[in-house]
Amino acid sequence: MHNFEFVKPSSVADAVSALAGEGAQALGGGQTLLPTMKQRLAAPEKLVSLSGLAEMTGVSSAGGVMTIGGATTHASVAADAGAYPGLAGLAAHIGDPAVRNRGTIGGSLANNDPSACYPAAALGSGATIVTNTREIAADDFFQGLFSTALDEGEIITAVKFPIPQASNYQKFVQPASRFALVGVFVARYADGVRVAVTGASEEGVHRWSAAEAALSANFSAAALDGLSVAADGMIADLHGTAAYRAHLVKVMTGRAVAAAS
Amino acid sequence: MTRVAMTVNGKAVTGEVEGRTLLSSFLREDLHLTGTHVGCDTSQCGACVVHVNGQAVKACTMFAAEAEGADVTTIEGMANADGSLGTIQQAFQDFHGLQCGFCTPGMVMSAAALLKENPTPTEAEVRAYLEGNICRCTGYHNIVKAILAASGQSVPAVAAE
Numbered sequence: 001m002h003n004f005e006f007v008k009p010s011s012v013a014d015a016v017s018a019l020a021g022e023g024a025q026a027l028g029g030g031q032t033l034l035p036t037m038k039q040r041l042a043a044p045e046k047l048v049s050l051s052g053l054a055e056m057t058g059v060s061s062a063g064g065v066m067t068i069g070g071a072t073t074h075a076s077v078a079a080d081a082g083a084y085p086g087l088a089g090l091a092a093h094i095g096d097p098a099v100r101n102r103g104t105i106g107g108s109l110a111n112n113d114p115s116a117c118y119p120a121a122a123l124g125s126g127a128t129i130v131t132n133t134r135e136i137a138a139d140d141f142f143q144g145l146f147s148t149a150l151d152e153g154e155i156i157t158a159v160k161f162p163i164p165q166a167s168n169y170q171k172f173v174q175p176a177s178r179f180a181l182v183g184v185f186v187a188r189y190a191d192g193v194r195v196a197v198t199g200a201s202e203e204g205v206h207r208w209s210a211a212e213a214a215l216s217a218n219f220s221a222a223a224l225d226g227l228s229v230a231a232d233g234m235i236a237d238l239h240g241t242a243a244y245r246a247h248l249v250k251v252m253t254g255r256a257v258a259a260a261s
Numbered sequence: 262m263t264r265v266a267m268t269v270n271g272k273a274v275t276g277e278v279e280g281r282t283l284l285s286s287f288l289r290e291d292l293h294l295t296g297t298h299v300g301c302d303t304s305q306c307g308a309c310v311v312h313v314n315g316q317a318v319k320a321c322t323m324f325a326a327e328a329e330g331a332d333v334t335t336i337e338g339m340a341n342a343d344g345s346l347g348t349i350q351q352a353f354q355d356f357h358g359l360q361c362g363f364c365t366p367g368m369v370m371s372a373a374a375l376l377k378e379n380p381t382p383t384e385a386e387v388r389a390y391l392e393g394n395i396c397r398c399t400g401y402h403n404i405v406k407a408i409l410a411a412s413g414q415s416v417p418a419v420a421a422e
Contacts, residue, residue, distance in 0.1 A: 006263055006280035006326045034322045035303055037281075047280065049327060075316070096393025097374065098307065101316040102323060178392070 001037045005046040012055055012157055016132050018048045019153035026050055026155055028107025029073060031099050050106070056157050064163050070106025070130075070156040077105060085261060086167025086187065087125070090117050093171060095178070106156035112204060114145050114235070115179040117171065119205035122159060124185030124196030125167075130158040145204050164189050166219075166260040170252040174199075174239050181240055182248040184208075186256040192216040195253055200245045202233050211253055221254035267331050269294065270338030278325045284318075285309045287325035288335055296336035296366050300395070307394030310367040310374075311335045317374035319393070336366035339373065349373055349411040356416070358407035360398035367394050372408045381412050 009015040019026060023045030027033060036042045050056060056071040059080040066084045068077060078092035078100065094100055094108075094117050108118040109129060122129065122138045129136040132155045141149050150156070164187035171183040180199035187194050193215035195208045214223040229249045234242035262277045269292060276291045288294045288311070297320055300306035304322040311320045312334040339347045346354060349372050359365045368391070375382060375390040382390070387405050396404060406416045 001281045004280045006324065008326070008329070030324070030327075031304065031322060034283075034324075038302065047324075051327060096307070097371065097390055098310055098317045098319045098393050099304065099322075101313075101318050 002040065002043040004044050006049065007046060008049045008052070010053070012053060012132055012155065015048050015050060015053065015155060016153065018046070019155070021046075024048060024153070026107075026110070028071065028104040028110070029102035030107075031095065031103040032107065032111050032113065050155065051104070056106070056155075061163065066161045066163055068105055068159050068161070070158055071104050072106075074100035074103050074105070074108075084161060084163045084167070086164070086169055086185070087121050087161060090121050090169040090171075090185065093117070105159060109141070109159065110148060110150055110156055112142055112146050112148050113179070114201070114204040115174070115177075115181075115183075115199040116205075117169065117180060117183055117198065120169065120180075120183050120185035120196040120198040121161070122196075123205050123207060124169075124187050124194050125161045125164065126187075126189075126194055127162070128160040129156055130160060131156055135160075139207075142205050145202070147204075162189065168256040168260040170256040170259065172199075172248050172252055176239075182245055182252055184249060184252040184256050186215070186253060186260055188215070188219055188260060193219060197249050197253075200234050200249050202235055208249065208253065211250075215257060219257065219260075221257045224250055224254050224257070263326050265325055265329050267328050267333055269333045270335060276325070280324065280326060282325045283321055284311070284313075284323045284325045284328050284333075285320035287328075288320060288333075294335050294337050298363055298366050300363060300367075305393070305395065306364065307367040307371060307391075308364050310370040310394065312370060312374060315377070317371055334370075336369055339369055349376070349408070352407040352411035353404070356403050356407040356410055358399065358404040359396075364394060364396045364398075368396065368404055372411065375408070376412055381414055382408070384409065384417070 007018045025044035027047040027049045056069040061083045074091045074094045081088035127138045129141045167187040169185045171180045174181040182200045183198040185196045195211045198205045229246040231242040231246040234245040236242040266275045288297045298308035300308035309320040410416045
C-alpha cells in the first residue's frame with residue numbers, strides 16, 4: 001500500500017476542510033477501502049477518518065422516520081434499528097461480525113458497490129441521503145457502478161429512512177465472497193410498495209417497477225406470477241449467467257414479500 | 262510518522278507509525294505480539310481478529326492510527342494472570358479445536374466476542390458467528406464443540422452439515 005497522510009478530524013466541519021484539495025479521500029470503516037488500497041487500486045494522498053465523529057453516529061426514530069448517522073457501523077444498525085426490522089436484519093447479515101464492527105452505512109452508500117446490501121435498503125425505502133451540504137433522494141443518488149451523486153469532498157452525514165408498514169431483504173449470497181449474487185429489498189408503504197434489486201444489474205442497484213405496481217395492488221408473492229425479468233443488462237460471471245440472475249430477482253422478490261413483517 | 266498511544270492487553274503502549282501501518286503490523290512488528298496472525302491480509306480469513314474497545318475487528322483491515330486511545334486485546338491477553346490457558350483456550354485444547362493452529366488466535370478472539378454478546382449460543386449461532394474465520398484443517402466441528410464447552414454448555418455430538 002502506498003503511504004498517505006492520516007488525518008482524524010474531531011468535527012464534520014474539520015473533516016470537510018481536510019477533504020478540500022486534490023488527493024484527499026474520506027475513510028469510513030475502511031472495510032472496502034483498505035483492501036482496495038492494498039491492491040493499489042486506490043492510492044489517496046490523504047485519508048480523512050470519519051470514525052468517531054459523534055455527530056455522525058447513532059440511530060434515532062421520530063415521526064415515522066429513522067435517522068442513521070453516516071458513521072454508524074453495521075453492527076450498531078443491526079442492534080439499534082429495531083423499529084425498522086427489515087433494515088436491522090439487512091445490516092445483521094453484511095459481511096461477518098468483525099466487518100460489521102467497522103464498516104459503516106455512509107461508507108457503503110458512498111462506495112455504491114453493485115453487490116452491496118445497503119444501496120438496496122436506501123433505494124427500496126425511498127431514503128434521503130443527507131450530506132454536509134444538501135439532501136439527496138435515493139432515486140437520484142445511485143448513478144451506476146461505484147458512482148453516486150456525491151461531489152468531491154462531500155460527506156454522507158446521515159441517512160433518513162421512512163419506516164414502512166412491512167419490509168424484508170432477501171440475499172442470495174455468492175458462495176465465495178458472501179456478497180449478494182442477487183439481493184432484493186421490499187418495503188410496503190401506505191402509498192405503495194417499493195422493490196429494489198442489488199447484485200444483479202450491470203447498472204447497479206435499481207427498482208423493479210413492474211413488481212412495485214403488482215405488489216401495490218396485491219401484496220402477495222402470487223402477485224408476481226405473471227411477471228418476468230429480462231436478462232438484458234444483468235451481470236454474467238462464473239457465479240451465474242445473466243438469465244440466472246434475472247430468474248433469481250423474481251425468486252428473491254417473492255421470498256421477501258412472503259417474509260415481510 | 263504519527264505518534265499513537267493505546268492500551269494493549271492492559272498495558273499502555275506508544276509507537277511511531279506511518280499512515281498506512283496496519284494494526285496487525287503494529288502489534289506484530291512494533292510490539293512483538295506475534296500471536297495475532299496474518300493469514301490472507303484481505304480481511305477474509307479472520308486469523309488476525311483482535312478486540313478494539315471490546316469489539317472483534319480484523320487487525321489487518323484497520324490502520325494502527327485508528328486505534329489511537331483504544332483499548333486493544335490480543336490473543337496474548339486471553340491467558341489467565343498466572344500464565345495458564347484461559348477458559349476458551351483450554352476448551353480448544355480439551356476438544357482438539359485446532360490442528361495446525363494458525364487460525365486459532367482469531368478463532369479464540371471471535372469466540373470471546375460471541376460469548377460476551379451471547380453467553381449460551383446454540384450450535385447454529387456459533388457457526389454463524391464464525392463466518393469470518395476460516396480454518397482449513399479441522400472442518401470446524403471441534404472448534405464449535407470447544408466454544409460450546411467454553412460457554413458452560415454440554416457438548417452434543419455435533420452433526421456434520
